[in-house]
Amino acid sequence: MVSASRARKGTVARALALRGVRDVCLVERGNLGTEASWAAAGMLLPQVEADAQDAFFELACKSRDLYPAFAAALREETGIDVELDTTGTLYLALTEEDHEEIEKRYEWQTQAGFAVERLSGAEARELEPCISEATLGALRFPKDIQVENRRLLSALANSVKRLGVEITTQTSVSAVLLDENRVRGVQTARGAISSSTVAIAAGTWSSFITTSPQSPLPTIEPVRGQMVCLEAKPQLTRHVIYSPRGYVVPRQDGRLLAGSTSENAGFAKCVTAGGIAGILRNALEISPAIRDLPVLDTWAGLRPRAADGLPVLGPCGEIDGLFCATGHYRNGILLAPLTGELISKAIVSSQR
Numbered sequence: 001m002v003s004a005s006r007a008r009k010g011t012v013a014r015a016l017a018l019r020g021v022r023d024v025c026l027v028e029r030g031n032l033g034t035e036a037s038w039a040a041a042g043m044l045l046p047q048v049e050a051d052a053q054d055a056f057f058e059l060a061c062k063s064r065d066l067y068p069a070f071a072a073a074l075r076e077e078t079g080i081d082v083e084l085d086t087t088g089t090l091y092l093a094l095t096e097e098d099h100e101e102i103e104k105r106y107e108w109q110t111q112a113g114f115a116v117e118r119l120s121g122a123e124a125r126e127l128e129p130c131i132s133e134a135t136l137g138a139l140r141f142p143k144d145i146q147v148e149n150r151r152l153l154s155a156l157a158n159s160v161k162r163l164g165v166e167i168t169t170q171t172s173v174s175a176v177l178l179d180e181n182r183v184r185g186v187q188t189a190r191g192a193i194s195s196s197t198v199a200i201a202a203g204t205w206s207s208f209i210t211t212s213p214q215s216p217l218p219t220i221e222p223v224r225g226q227m228v229c230l231e232a233k234p235q236l237t238r239h240v241i242y243s244p245r246g247y248v249v250p251r252q253d254g255r256l257l258a259g260s261t262s263e264n265a266g267f268a269k270c271v272t273a274g275g276i277a278g279i280l281r282n283a284l285e286i287s288p289a290i291r292d293l294p295v296l297d298t299w300a301g302l303r304p305r306a307a308d309g310l311p312v313l314g315p316c317g318e319i320d321g322l323f324c325a326t327g328h329y330r331n332g333i334l335l336a337p338l339t340g341e342l343i344s345k346a347i348v349s350s351q352r
């Protein structure tokens with residue numbers, strides 16, 4: 001079994017190994033965990049942005065709710081604490097328009113039975129004194145939480161090594177090799193690898209891997225996201241704080257992440273002056289108190305987006321033995337545990 005790609009490759013490879021699949025091999029073009037999964041903010045927020053209780057919302061909530069057990073299992077296996085922080089998220093209304101938006105969200109989510117608390121501006125400031133005095137109101141989502149995604153990547157890499165997964169880095173997969181409509185392996189820059197099952201998990205580069213002209217992989221496009229990392233010691237906030245225009249995420253070590261942009265800039269994974277200026281403007285709108293914080297770092301990553309913005313999960317096209325785990329767009333960290341479960345289950349049942 002070859003898993004061509006890291007959060008994605010890592011979760012899929014780990015879930016397969018835990019299901020007893022032998023000879024799992026993970027092939028990575030560069031080094032493990034250096035792309036979008038590394039660049040992310042680690043927010044696990046299915047409720048914060050949801051306008052309706054659709055199938056994607058159900059999937060996202062299910063994956064978020066797997067996190068406590070997922071984090072505990074990784075700690076048990078590897079000793080690495082992925083810093084799952086269950087304080088919750090505050091969604092601020094800073095304008096009248098924001099306020100209408102959060103009222104709608106509160107109505108449908110309470111009616112559907114989801115945990116959400118409505119706060120006045122004063123109540124929100126009592127909870128998190130750093131937020132803007134212009135806050136008109138807020139929603140508190142106690143179940144929308146955060147994880148330290150870089151620690152998660154280290155834990156996954158450590159876990160798959162312990163489970164005996166063969167990891168090949170600095171090796172690009174160029175094509176899925178076929179016998180008519182059946183997978184027989186992959187072509188890599190270092191030669192072919194034989195396997196009757198392949199899972200493509202190459203993020204925004206997934207559709208560069210060739211299959212057959214009749215069954216190409218779905219088109220995945222990059223959406224650039226930039227981030228700014230500030231130093232807040234002592235921490236300014238305990239909650240993740242979100243607005244319709246930006247967010248700040250406190251880390252246990254005193255870093256405060258501010259994000260992000262959403263740009264169609266091709267594969268140019270760079271930080272821009274305009275991007276950083278916009279992120280800081282939106283973060284200052286949330287909390288003017290960040291004005292004096294030192295800037296520690298900036299970076300950018302490429303979110304993998306399919307045409308409909310939904311993840312591409314499961315058997316791929318008309319080819320026996322080919323699976324996809326890509327197109328996770330803005331929610332790949334959130335969807336990591338469920339992706340591993342779903343793909344490994346689909347692969348194991350296809351082999352019966």
Ligand SMILES: Cc1cc2nc3c(=O)[nH]c(=O)nc-3n(C[C@H](O)[C@H](O)[C@H](O)COP(=O)(O)OP(=O)(O)OC[C@H]3O[C@@H](n4cnc5c(N)ncnc54)[C@H](O)[C@@H]3O)c2cc1C
Binds near residue numbers: 201259329
């Ligand atoms: C700024 C930013 C903030 C974000 N914040 C959040 C958040 O708060 N919460 C959330 O849930 N999600 C967030 N995301 C989205 C999340 O990061 C992505 O959805 C997720 O990381 C995608 O994971 P992936 O494994 O598919 O892709 P990647 O992490 O990009 O990994 C793909 C891997 O495949 C490798 N690869 C590519 N081509 C080949 C090849 N041909 N052969 C072998 N290997 C190959 C790459 O080198 C890379 O290691 C954010 C993204 C960004 C950019």
